[in-house]
Amino acid sequence: MTISDQDVVDHFTARAQGYDRSSAWCTDTELGRLVLDLTTPGPEHEVLDVACGTGLVSRLFSGRVARLVGVDVTAAMAEQARPSLDDLVLAPAEDLPFPDDSFDITVCRQGIQFMELPAAVAEMARVTRPGGRVVLINLCAYGTADRDEYFEILRLRNPVRRHFFLPGDLADLLREAGCVEVETRGYVSVEDVDVWSDNGAIDEDAREAIRQVYRSMSPEFRRLHAVEQTDGRIIDRMLFEIAAGRPAGD
Numbered sequence: 032m033t034i035s036d037q038d039v040v041d042h043f044t045a046r047a048q049g050y051d052r053s054s055a056w057c058t059d060t061e062l063g064r065l066v067l068d069l070t071t072p073g074p075e076h077e078v079l080d081v082a083c084g085t086g087l088v089s090r091l092f093s094g095r096v097a098r099l100v101g102v103d104v105t106a107a108m109a110e111q112a113r114p115s116l117d118d119l120v121l122a123p124a125e126d127l128p129f130p131d132d133s134f135d136i137t138v139c140r141q142g143i144q145f146m147e148l149p150a151a152v153a154e155m156a157r158v159t160r161p162g163g164r165v166v167l168i169n170l171c172a173y174g175t176a177d178r179d180e181y182f183e184i185l186r187l188r189n190p191v192r193r194h195f196f197l198p199g200d201l202a203d204l205l206r207e208a209g210c211v212e213v214e215t216r217g218y219v220s221v222e223d224v225d226v227w228s229d230n231g232a233i234d235e236d237a238r239e240a241i242r243q244v245y246r247s248m249s250p251e252f253r254r255l256h257a258v259e260q261t262d263g264r265i266i267d268r269m270l271f272e273i274a275a276g277r278p279a280g281d
Contacts, residue, residue, distance in 0.1 A: 039145045042191045045232040047107035053230045056220040063091045069275045076135040082142025086112025124151040132160040140168040144194045156208035161280025171196045171272045176251040201274035210276025224265035
């Protein structure tokens with residue numbers, strides 16, 4: 032199935048009002064602290080939040096930096112970020128409307144899975160000053176053992192997802208975009224699957240299909256995700272990879 036940009040916009044328009052409550056990781060302060068640790072924002076820095084959504088990442092930087100810009104393609108999401116931003120731009124990540132070397136820090140959390148790759152990451156590196164920081168944060172499978180089952184769960188939960196990742200993939204995208212000094216960290220988010228799947232953009236049939244994947248999960252998936260099934264609830268420990276690199280410049 033070909034996924035269009037409008038498909039992505041429609042999906043997130045449907046999710047806009049409840050997005051901040053759709054996952055535990057959305058407002059996880061420890062995950063936010065890791066982002067700040069990797070970017071070390073200062074009062075002189077200019078920051079770009081790509082796929083800013085409702086402003087969850089932007090709020091981490093608000094009041095800490097000289098200038099904070101958000102960019103997204105979904106107006107219903109991005110308008111919620113406006114109070115935290117100095118500027119809000121509606122534009123695709125694959126064609127960022129900024130000159131080269133415009134920002135000290137560029138961050139994209141849970142956005143690249145919906146973008147054209149590697150073009151979007153190359154754009155993020157282009158608009159970031161040499162020696163600055165480009166940071167990508169995204170859910171990943173733990174490895175090949177859980178890949179097929181987990182990717183099916185992610186597809187069911189978000190049918191407009193274009194890409195699925197294994198550990199190391201985000202770092203490879205940064206290197207391909209010309210970044211150096213690339214480092215990665217992992218972070219595990221504990222998610223109640225019924226809460227996580229109730230995103231307002233999929234129907235109950237899709238949610239039940241997600242539950243069925245967990246009911247029939249392989250022993251390796253259960254072990255890697257440390258899945259708990261208690262009183263009808265399914266608890267999954269989902270892995271994020273956080274990758275950061277510095278544009279090398281000429």
